[in-house]
Amino acid sequence: MSDLFQSDISKPEVQAPRPLADRLRPKSLGEVIGQSHVLGPEAPLGVMLASGSLSSIIFWGPPGVGKTTIARLLADETDLHFVQISAIFTGVPDLRKVFEAAKLRRQNGKGTLLFVDEIHRFNKAQQDSFLPHMEDGTILLVGATTENPSFELNAAVMSRSQVMILERLSLDELALMAARAETEFERDLPLTQRARETLCEMADGDGRTLLNLIEQVMAWRVSQPLDSDQLGKRLMRRAAKYDKSGEEHYNLISALHKSVRGSDPDAALYWFARMLEGGEDPRYLARRLVRMAVEDIALADPQAQTVCLHAWETFERLGSPEGELALSQAVIYLALAPKSNAAYVAYKAARDAARKTGSEPPPKHILNAPTKMMEKHGYGVGYAYDHDSKDGFSGQNFFPETLPRTQFYAPVERGFERDLAKRVAYFEKLRDQRKRD
Known part of the structure; x- marks a missing residue:
């Protein structure tokens, strides 16, 4: 038994295949696809690197746009030791160990770039613990967040960092990523041109998702290129990014409200549909439509409130999905109705006068x-x-x-x-x- 055990451990370890996203990870900042508004020669990071003065950074953007990759490459560009932690799995004892190791590293003449994924998950006390180490140069902090940092991060951390917004990848950028994947596999995707475009659309601006989809497609054995319909049957389209309690919720309701105010029924219907597809409660939308009728249409068309209330009542009686049609009709009516905020302005002015005149x-x-x-x-x-x-x-x-x-x-x-x-x-x-x- 002992001999068998010895012979087993002496065999060379068989490595698991590396995911495509890891194999295609850029080796330099110049290879990064997208984010030219941040990485270009005249862009914030490009200027910082050219001047040799890199400050702490918060990368804010959706998943799969290169936050982790750029952080790694920054460490390489600046000859800093790269340490990566996730706020989800890191507690106060772990942070202490990270800071102590960074101090020792600094004493030996080596700086530390600390990359904190999901940094918004840290509470106020944990975020505050970074401050002294940022100020004395023990660490250069690079945080990544999918949430609006102005809402989620301490003012002290924000004041010591530069926020850089990373954008979802365009279809052209995703197509370039797909071409790199084909080079890696040394063969073309078994898809028609339109199906290739559909595959990129399925990724919804997320490069990591695209590469995962490509790995699935490349594993298929097909006799001829698949078209979009065939691709759609084999793959599930990625769910649109939507957090009913997060910033995306407020971004989309703002887009819907402003489209109605701007008398654009088509854009209003689009944002209304986006919220429904994201799983928004139709009752929330019904309530917001009534608010739009009161705030932006008001007495220019008093019937608008009635239309919204009847649409809400119709939804309650019909339920989903038929009831959403009544709400969509209210969206169209509001967008095309004459607009006036005169009553809203008058109300606010009267309230202000009432506060000033007292009793x-x-x-x-x-x-x-x-x-x-x-x-x-x-x-x-x-x-x-x-x-x-x-x-x-x-x-x-x-x-x-x-x-x-x-x-x-x-x-x-x-x-x-x-x-x-x-x-x-x-x-x-x-x-x-x-x-x-």
Whole structure:
């Protein structure tokens, strides 16, 4: 048994095949596909490297766009020792060990580039622990995050770092990556040209996903190139990036709202569909549509609120997926409706005036006088009952006596508010006439 064991361990170790993404990892920054806005000669990283002055960096971008690869290559370019940790698996004791090793390395004349993946996962105390080591030069921090760093990272870490936004790869960049993969395999993908384009679209801007898909395709044994339909049957399209509780949620609802405000029904429908495809709760969208009707359309088309509420009610009665059609019709109606924020502006201005004027009482002539004491103090004295007045309009002052009359609501010349503007002007004319009388 002992001899057998000895002979087994003496055999050369058989290495597992390396994933394609690892085999195609760039050897220099010049080989990186995409991110020229960061890596180019006049771009932030290019300028830093040319000047020999690299500061701590936070890479913010979606998965599969090269954050880890660029960090590794930066260490090579600057002759720093590369250390990689993940905030998901690293605790305070692990961080202490990393910092102590970096201190020893520095004493021996070697700097450390510490790459922290998912850095936004660290809590405030853990993020603070980086600061003294960043300041004394023990580490050069390169963090990577898929979340907006201005929301997720401490101000102190942000102030000591430069945030660089990495973008999802374009279809042309993904096509270049596919060509490199074919060179590695020494054969073409068994796909038609349109199917190649479909494969890149499936990756949704993620280079790592594309290479994983290519590995699957290259393992197939096919007699002739597959077309897009055949490819779609064999591969699942990557789910669109969408986090219902994260920044992408707010980005897409902002895009939907602004498309409606901008009277573009096609773009509004696209973002509405994107959110549904991402798994958004249709009830959340229904509520937001009502808000758009109130905030951006308002009295220019009072029917807009009714349309949204009926669409919401229809969804509740029909359920999914049929109910989404009612909501999509509300999206189209809102986008094409006349727009006005006059009521919204008036409301905010009135609230602001109310805060500034505090507890100013109403004028006494519009106060009720249910007791004799109140009558004695002038409550209700001089009140003109509008229905008894000419034109049903008294023109009396209803503001506090110390507050000059202020116009908060200024209707626009669009939709139903065009009629309201005429009414405002009419009553203002009557008010001036009553003053003269």
